[in-house]
Amino acid sequence: MILKSGGIAAAIVLAFLSAASIPAIAQDSSESACGTGRTIDIAEMTWPSAAALAHIHAKILEAGFDCDVAIVTGDTVPTTSSMVTRGSPAIAPELWTSTVQDQWDGALADGSVVKLGEAITDGTxxxxxxxxxxxxxxxxxxxxxxxxxxxxxxxxxxxxxxxxxxxxxxxxxxxxxxxxxxxxxxxxxxxxxxxxxxxxxxxxxxxxxxxxxxxxxxxxxxxxxxxxxxxxxxxxxxxxxxxxxxxxTDPNCNEPAGITAYPSSPAIVGAAAWIGEEAPNVAEYFSKVGLTNAEISELLVYGDENQADAAATAENFLKTKEDLWSSWVPPEVAEKVKASL
CATH class of the missing domain: 3.40.190.100 (Glycine betaine-binding periplasmic protein; domain 2)
Structure with a gap:
């Protein structure tokens, strides 16, 4: 198609304005709910409760907050070490800190990690x-x-x-x-x-x-x-x-065995410090997601009885416990998550 000179000039101006506006629109869209354009990688630990929680939170962040989310393989010690030194994974949704207490306390003190909330509110x-x-x-x-x-x-x-x-x-x-x-x-x-x-x-x-x-x-x-x-x-x-x-529990301890209750280990939502700085909405969300032992045990029954993996167990929880998880998020976020199911 051949344009007159005035049309060419108008087309150039229009193209320039459109191109200039694209990054701003994309940025506003990505940051309106999530707050960061960085990928939020969530550690899927090797035990059923932590694995299910990883998928529950990934779905809510991705569908409800428009975050770029990745689920990565994790376990207590390597996940903590990587989070402390590299800021990745960004989230450990059920971190038993008693296993890594000294390293975790040191990282909290130097500001490389944060505790966003309780994963299990009444303790393991x-x-x-x-x-x-x-x-x-x-x-x-x-x-x-x-x-x-x-x-x-x-x-x-x-x-x-x-x-x-x-x-x-x-x-x-x-x-x-x-x-x-x-x-x-x-x-x-x-x-x-x-x-x-x-x-x-x-x-x-x-x-x-x-x-x-x-x-x-x-x-x-x-x-x-x-x-x-x-x-x-x-x-x-x-x-x-x-x-x-x-x-x-120490094979090298020479003292006679003593009577004691098994200790209750704290299980928290641990995160790299940048989450609180760049994604305050996400940090606020994780401050509300604590579940009781009974609630987590109940959600795991579906996976056990149906031989379902962590993703399917998480989806069942989101479909059947809407009254529970929707209290963690604003109404508009809850609607987006429900629509994605």
Whole structure:
């Protein structure tokens, strides 16, 4: 097409104005909700609750806040080290800081990381559990001591004259703690400490007992699908004594095993410092996302029963718990997330 000189000049001006306005419009669009044009990489840890949380938050940030989001493989120690030294990943949605306490405290002090909120508001749990129906039948059993005094309530299927305590899977840190408590409570003789062989075998033993409504005394932890699926009661194990627990779980400690409750580890939303500086809306969002043990255990039940991965478990949570997660975000953000589902 041939243009007259006046038309050419007008076209050039129009093209210049259009080109000049594109970056500004794009920038306004990208920063209106998210606040940053940088990719927010979220660590997907290796355990189910943290993996599901990573996908829940990724979906909300991407669909609701228009953030550029990436999910990356993570685990407590390497994720913390990388966040401290490189500012990446940007978010650790369920960081158990007790495992990396010295490094985390140092990074907080020098300002390279921030705590945005609590991932698990009532803390992680570990301990010995029994079914609620067993406690209702034996209301006197409310603590580890009262359970130990009643081995006949929890007979070993292979040796009915003794009780059975289902221990932590071999090779896990909790195996040392449970074995130490078995010794400290002087349970040998009246009880057998049963090793399940694996986490899956322990889960199968628990599920079988609950399905048959049989008594069972077992070690477990939360949040987990097992505690979301079955009505288990945590026994009172008394005071948590950090020094005693540290010795109980240290193969090189020569002190005799002592009695202590399993400690509750804090689980936080940890972040690289630049998130608070560049994306205050995102930082504010993460200050509101804490869930209880019971809530996280409940969301994991879907994944367990449907053999669903973390992404599918997260999507089910967003679809079925709208009243919960929508309280974390402004109404317009919630609408965008719902539309994306």
């Amino acid at each position: 749990i570990e301990g010995w559990f029994i079914p609620r129906y067993t406690q209702e039948a034996h209301p006197e059993i409310v603590s580890a001591e009262t359970a130990i005094a009643n081995p006949s309530v929890f007979p070993d299927p292979e040796e009915s004259s003794q009780g059975r305590l289902y221990s932590c899977p071999p090779g896990w840190g909790c195996e040392l703690a449970t074995t130490a408590l078995f010794d400290a409570y002087d349970m040998d003789g009246a009880w057998n400490l049963f090793s399940p062989g694996s986490g899956g075998a322990l889960d199968a033993s628990i599920a079988r007992a609950f399905t048959r409504e049989e008594p069972i005394l077992f070690y477990y932890w939360g949040p987990t699908a097992i505690l979301g699926k079955f009505d288990a009661v945590a026994l009172d194990m008394g005071e948590s004594k950090p020094e005693v627990y540290a010795c109980n």
